[in-house]
Amino acid sequence: MEKKQNIRQISDLGEFGLIDHLTSDLKIRHKELVKSIGDDAAVFESGNECTLVTTDLLVEGVHFNLIYTPLKHLGYKAVVVNLSDLYAMNATPKYITVSIALSSKFSVEAIDELYEGIKLACDRFNVDLIGGDTTSSLSGLFISISAIGTAKKEDIVYREGAAKNDLICVSGDLGGAYMGLQLLEREKKLFLSDTEIQPKLDGYEYVIERQLKPEPRRDIIESLKNAEIKPSSMIDISDGLSSELLHLCKHSDLGCKIYEDKIPINPQTIAVSEMFRLDPSLPALNGGEDYELLFTVPLSKKEEIEKIKDISIIGYMCDKKEGKYFVPRNGQDLKLKAQGWNPL
Numbered sequence: 001m002e003k004k005q006n007i008r009q010i011s012d013l014g015e016f017g018l019i020d021h022l023t024s025d026l027k028i029r030h031k032e033l034v035k036s037i038g039d040d041a042a043v044f045e046s047g048n049e050c051t052l053v054t055t056d057l058l059v060e061g062v063h064f065n066l067i068y069t070p071l072k073h074l075g076y077k078a079v080v081v082n083l084s085d086l087y088a089m090n091a092t093p094k095y096i097t098v099s100i101a102l103s104s105k106f107s108v109e110a111i112d113e114l115y116e117g118i119k120l121a122c123d124r125f126n127v128d129l130i131g132g133d134t135t136s137s138l139s140g141l142f143i144s145i146s147a148i149g150t151a152k153k154e155d156i157v158y159r160e161g162a163a164k165n166d167l168i169c170v171s172g173d174l175g176g177a178y179m180g181l182q183l184l185e186r187e188k189k190l191f192l193s194d195t196e197i198q199p200k201l202d203g204y205e206y207v208i209e210r211q212l213k214p215e216p217r218r219d220i221i222e223s224l225k226n227a228e229i230k231p232s233s234m235i236d237i238s239d240g241l242s243s244e245l246l247h248l249c250k251h252s253d254l255g256c257k258i259y260e261d262k263i264p265i266n267p268q269t270i271a272v273s274e275m276f277r278l279d280p281s282l283p284a285l286n287g288g289e290d291y292e293l294l295f296t297v298p299l300s301k302k303e304e305i306e307k308i309k310d311i312s313i314i315g316y317m318c319d320k321k322e323g324k325y326f327v328p329r330n331g332q333d334l335k336l337k338a339q340g341w342n343p344l
């Protein structure tokens, strides 16, 4: 009798389970490799410095919707999400490659706009566009960008490295990008039901900008450098605070405690959350796409960190046995979970 093969669904493993499954048996062939899969960027030694590499793929209909995403913004965002991963390693971005797959619905002018955004990001963050690939697609637009940066080996900050009692810090504010997306999705639905209806987005500029035009936090990396503070661990917030903090805990083999009343949320994010009848802490914890930095520093750096603009201390790392908790303003501590909300 023929043996029945056990076929598994990708959803049984989840994104991180699938990556583990595909890569856990890889063997390392080059001794210059310092960090392989598992952080915001891979690291290898090259001469006196290290080179860092990261890559991201954006798919139309999954990661962006062209009904409300101007192509120039999309080009800019596609670059900066990669730069954010390099800053999260405390590295300096230097080069990018850009690969695109296009369906016949795109004109030359449309792709010019996409490249305007890509070039603007290159100008602002001082990176050279050095190559890529161009091909056709049967459905929509795909953009894959790889970014290459450099850092001194001793300056690189990994997801691992946090110690017990280290302070958990976050830059900027959280949840805005997710609420911006909710607004854009609502207006899209109204527009599709009646094309006479014009989008009403006045007064919501901040959250819309957070969604369409995120800024990687090079300024925070510079402020930390000026204050001579090297974080003990760091990650950028692409999937939401909970999910990223769980990564820091896992890689550093620790638990954590964060406090609801310490989590920075912009007043406009609060107003839009309330309009959608959402507790503003939910998008802040699970919304994603804010591209802020989440990092830990030793407790001894508390006063110095408090002096730096736009950084909030939201909690501390603790023993693994104490668990990973979110402490609400009222009520019982809640176990942190990576909600993995799919915002689309």
Ligand code: ADP
Pocket: 019, 022, 023, 036, 037, 038, 039, 040, 041, 042, 056, 085, 238
């Ligand atoms: P980030 O959110 O910072 O971009 P990801 O969660 O996408 O990071 O990826 C986690 C790690 O898994 C990274 O080191 C990434 O390079 C690696 N990775 C993701 N997909 C694959 C794949 N298909 N094959 C090999 N490595 C992968």
Ligand code: MG
Pocket: 040, 084, 085, 088, 235, 236, 237, 238
């Ligand atoms: Mg990242």
